[in-house]
Structures are given as C-alpha cells and as structure tokens.
Amino acid sequence: MRLVSAQDFDLRREVEYGSAEQNEAVRTIVKAVKEEGNAALLRYTERFDSMKLDAAALRVTQEELKAAYALVEPSFVAAISAAAENIRHFHTKQKRNSWMDLQPDGSLLGQIIRPLKRVGVYVPGGKAAYPSSVLMNVIPAQVAGVSEIVMVTPPATGGKAGIDPYILVAAAEAGVHEIYRVGGAQAIAALAYGTETIEPVDKICGPGNIYVALAKREVYGAVDIDSIAGPSEIAVLADDSANPAYVAADLLSQAEHDEMASAILVTPSEMFAKACQAEVARQLAELPRKDIASASIEQYGAIILVNSIEEGIQVINRLAPEHFELIVKEPMGYLGLVENAGAIFLGPYSSEPVGDYYAGPNHIIPTNGTARFSSPVDVDDFIKKSSLIYYSKEALLENGATIIELARREGLEGHARAVEIRLRQEGKAGGNDGNE
Structure with missing residues (x-):
C-alpha cells in the first residue's frame, strides 16, 4: 500500500456507468424480455449461462429447497439462523407507524404507511456466492410487511451442480419460497415487466455485475430500485x-471482494502506517483470494498520513466511505464529528465482518461517496407513504381565500375556482372569480 499525504491523495473515484456497448446490450436484452417474455428469458439464459431450460424449470421447487439442507453443514444452518434473528431484531426497531393529527377546527391531517406488495431480490453468482445478502435484502422487507418476496439468481451459482445450496438454505431460513433460476439483465427485466411465469414486482433490490446494475438503471421508473451499487469500500x-x-486484516477483508474494491487507512502516525503496510504485505501473501486482493490494494489501496485525528475525520467525511472503522483511543469522543459514512464501526473488536454477517445492521450500504446523501438498506426502503387530508367546512371557510390567492398567483384559475365554488355555495364569497 502506498503512503500519501491527505493533500496528495485524489479522493475521487470514477463512477462506472458501463461502456456504450454494455449499455446497448442491456437495452436490447431488456426490450426483448419486455416484448417476448419467457421466450427471450430462456434464450438469454442458454446464451449467457450455458443452461437450456424450459419455462416449467424456471421456478425452484420446494423439494429442491428441502434437498439443499442435506448439502450444507448443520453448523451453517445454525449460523445463518442466528444471524437472521439478529438482523430481524435490529430492523424491527426501524418500523414506522401511520399517524393522524386532529386539528381544533375539525380537520384531520396525517400520514398512512403501507408496505410495498411485491419485491424482487437479485442474488448474484459471480466470484462468490453471498447467502448473507439474501438475509439483508429479505428481512427488512418482511419486517416492513411486504407480502410477496421473489428471488432470482443465476442457474449455476454453484457451478454445474446448479444453484448454490447455501443460497437456497439462506432463502428458506429467511422465508422465501418463490425463487427463479435466472440471472443477469434478463432477470432484472423479468422482475420489472413480468413474463408468462414471473409476475412483475414493485421494487428490485440486490447487487450484481455491471450488466445487472445497468439493467436496474434501465428499468427504474417502471419499478423502484435500491441503488446502483459500486465496488466495496473500507476506510x-x-x-x-x-x-x-487487526487493521491490516480488516483492510484485506474488503480488498478480497473485487479488484476494484477500495481499502484505505488514515492515520496520524507514520510509525503505525509503516507497521500496517508491512502487515498488509505479510497477510496478503497468505490470503486465498490474494490475486483479487492484490489488484485492489495496488489500484485503490492507500495509507493517508494526517496531522491529527480531527484532520483524519475531515478526510473520512470527504471520502464518505461505505464502511468506516474508527480505531482510536476513546472513539466515542470523536463519533459526533463523523458526518458521512454508510456504516460506522467503533473500537478494535468491531471488525467490519461483524456487521457484514451477524450484528444486525444491514450490510447493503451506499458506495462511491453516496453516503453523503443516502443510507443503508432498511425498513423504509420497503414502505410507501400516503398523505391524509380531511378538511372541515370550518377550515375551508377560514382558509379558502388564502388558497385562492395562492392559486391565482400561479395562474391556475381552475384551482382557484375549485375552492371558490365551495365558498360561494356555503355563502362566503371568495373574491374575483375570473369573469370580471
């Protein structure tokens, strides 16, 4: 890892929106699935996943879900079940309630909160399978009250054996029973627009490769999406x-995700910086995914030297990292200065994987500096809000003239007259009706 000063480090990372060819390919796939349904879905599955299916084979059966349990260790089932319990407990505290406020004049104002009806979860199958991401997408939706959760995943996340059994067990433990063996941009299109087999959803969540990300952006508007996720980051x-x-191990825990992952240490101690630099090199040599982690460290890894902890936090706020570990003496004393971070880990024992897998907070976190304005996935991502207005006669008579004034100042005579006609009918003139 290279040592740099805060002044010499370029905090900007190029946002990846895909090449012209990738964007055009995604548009073609989405359009085909939208127009042709299953025919296009099956055609692209054979082309990209080398698996020839018929429509009847798209859906994973309950027998397959049950059989997956025999292919995983009992210790994994226990671990994923315990993690699910922690995640559910944490997200339950995020639930909102509808509310109503009765005014003295008899009017009633409020907000009604309802869950989305149907949500699609994408589970990738690239460099690794991530059963934990199943929990992080599904459980907040369940806590919100979503009644229909459908999961899609490439048909060979487990290689020639088919869907990875750990993903299937995680889905079963989370309570997902509608699962389809389809991936890529074609899966996103199927979730957005539906096919003869897959009913369309209201929102699509979950990470994927560049084609999945571009497809989510392409269908946004027809459905909601969680985000366009970038490579993983830790600071x-x-x-x-x-x-x-400890610090070197945590940096490598993110570097091993992807060649484009970012791992950055900020410290006021040059001695500590050099010690950590040596530890990264030592541990990297023994890491099973060292080729991926090495590329990440070389391209996007850095140790930034600062003059103080306070200056270091300024750097962090400019980075707005996905994961931020604060490992200093009395970290709680600096917490109030942290403005931009997706997830904050305090102290030497709050290693980032604790949050990734078990503690309870969601590990689907804003990347690429978007923690400046966005948040981790939570229950709010799976609800919608309706404003409630019951205006009494007394309130309209009292405030009608003011509403008319505002409408006419905007040149919307129809708006003004919709209120004015009520005032006239009730025996209270509303002023110029626009016919003079």
Whole structure:
C-alpha cells in the first residue's frame, strides 16, 4: 500500500456507468424480455449461462429447497439462523407507524404507511456466492410487511451442480419460497415487466455485475430500485493505540471482494502506517483470494498520513466511505464529528465482518461517496407513504381565500375556482372569480 499525504491523495473515484456497448446490450436484452417474455428469458439464459431450460424449470421447487439442507453443514444452518434473528431484531426497531393529527377546527391531517406488495431480490453468482445478502435484502422487507418476496439468481451459482445450496438454505431460513433460476439483465427485466411465469414486482433490490446494475438503471421508473451499487469500500482511521495486524486484516477483508474494491487507512502516525503496510504485505501473501486482493490494494489501496485525528475525520467525511472503522483511543469522543459514512464501526473488536454477517445492521450500504446523501438498506426502503387530508367546512371557510390567492398567483384559475365554488355555495364569497 502506498503512503500519501491527505493533500496528495485524489479522493475521487470514477463512477462506472458501463461502456456504450454494455449499455446497448442491456437495452436490447431488456426490450426483448419486455416484448417476448419467457421466450427471450430462456434464450438469454442458454446464451449467457450455458443452461437450456424450459419455462416449467424456471421456478425452484420446494423439494429442491428441502434437498439443499442435506448439502450444507448443520453448523451453517445454525449460523445463518442466528444471524437472521439478529438482523430481524435490529430492523424491527426501524418500523414506522401511520399517524393522524386532529386539528381544533375539525380537520384531520396525517400520514398512512403501507408496505410495498411485491419485491424482487437479485442474488448474484459471480466470484462468490453471498447467502448473507439474501438475509439483508429479505428481512427488512418482511419486517416492513411486504407480502410477496421473489428471488432470482443465476442457474449455476454453484457451478454445474446448479444453484448454490447455501443460497437456497439462506432463502428458506429467511422465508422465501418463490425463487427463479435466472440471472443477469434478463432477470432484472423479468422482475420489472413480468413474463408468462414471473409476475412483475414493485421494487428490485440486490447487487450484481455491471450488466445487472445497468439493467436496474434501465428499468427504474417502471419499478423502484435500491441503488446502483459500486465496488466495496473500507476506510479505517487509526492511531498508534491500534493493532496493525487487526487493521491490516480488516483492510484485506474488503480488498478480497473485487479488484476494484477500495481499502484505505488514515492515520496520524507514520510509525503505525509503516507497521500496517508491512502487515498488509505479510497477510496478503497468505490470503486465498490474494490475486483479487492484490489488484485492489495496488489500484485503490492507500495509507493517508494526517496531522491529527480531527484532520483524519475531515478526510473520512470527504471520502464518505461505505464502511468506516474508527480505531482510536476513546472513539466515542470523536463519533459526533463523523458526518458521512454508510456504516460506522467503533473500537478494535468491531471488525467490519461483524456487521457484514451477524450484528444486525444491514450490510447493503451506499458506495462511491453516496453516503453523503443516502443510507443503508432498511425498513423504509420497503414502505410507501400516503398523505391524509380531511378538511372541515370550518377550515375551508377560514382558509379558502388564502388558497385562492395562492392559486391565482400561479395562474391556475381552475384551482382557484375549485375552492371558490365551495365558498360561494356555503355563502362566503371568495373574491374575483375570473369573469370580471
């Protein structure tokens, strides 16, 4: 990892929107699935996943879900079940309630909160399978009250054996029973527009490759989406009280995700920086996914030297990282200064994987600096809100002239007259009706 000063480090990362060829390919796929339904879905599945299916084979059967349990260790079932319980407990505290406010004049104002009806969850099958992401997408939706959750995943996440059994078990433990063996841009299009087999959804969540990301952007508007996720990121702000081995391990925990993942250490101690630099090199040599992690560290890894913890937090706020670890003496004393971070981990024992898998907060977190204005996936992502207005006669008589004034100042005479006719009928003139 290279050592740089805060002044010399370029905080900007190029946002990946895909090449012209990739965008055109995605538009073609989405259009075909929208127009042809299953025929296009099956054609692209054979082309991109080398698996020839018929429509009847698209849906994963309950027998397959049950059989998956025999292919995983009992310890995994226990672990995924415990994680699900923690995740559900955390997200339950995020639930909102509808409310109504009765005014003295008899009017009633309020907000009605309802869950989305049907949500689609995309589970990728590229460099690795991520059963934990099944929980992080599904459980907040369930807590919100979503009644229909459908999952799609490429037909060979587990290689020639088909769908990865750990993904299937995670889905079963989370309570998902509608699962389809389809991936890529074609799966996103099927969720958005529906086919003869797959009913359309209201929202699509979950990470994927560049084609999945571009497809989500293409269908946005027809359905809602969670985000256009970028490569994973971690930033650690540490002083010389931290253990270099711990910090190096946490940096590599993100670097191993993807060649484009970002791992950054910010520290006021040059001695600690060099110790951590040596630890990264030592641990990297022994990492099973060292080729991926090495590319990440070389391209997007850095150690930024600052003059103080306060300056370090300024750097963090400019980075707005997906994951932020604050490993300094008395970290709670600096928490109030942190403005931009997707997930904040305090102290030497709050390693980032604790949040990824088990603690309870969601691990689907804004990337590429978008933590400046967005948040991790939570229950709010799966609800919709309706404003409620019951205006009494007394309130309209009292405020009608003001409403008319505002409408006419905007040149919307129809708006003004809709109120004015009521005032006239009730025996209270509303002023110029526009006919003079």
